[in-house]
Amino acid sequence: MARVTERRDELRRLEEQIDWGDDALSVYGGLALEWGLRFTEMHRAWAEWALTQLPEK
Numbered sequence: 001m002a003r004v005t006e007r008r009d010e011l012r013r014l015e016e017q018i019d020w021g022d023d024a025l026s027v028y029g030g031l032a033l034e035w036g037l038r039f040t041e042m043h044r045a046w047a048e049w050a051l052t053q054l055p056e057k
Helices: 002-017 024-053
Strands: none
Touching: 002 024
């Protein structure tokens, strides 16, 4: 799960560094970045859930 958190943090830092405008690259780049953020959050949530599904050892 640490990898997913690192990836999310990298994307957040990238989001803060970009000078977003209203040009096509900013619009589509923003959409792609948002997808990445949402995907990593889904991945983290799924991994937490999956751990609860594993049998205790």
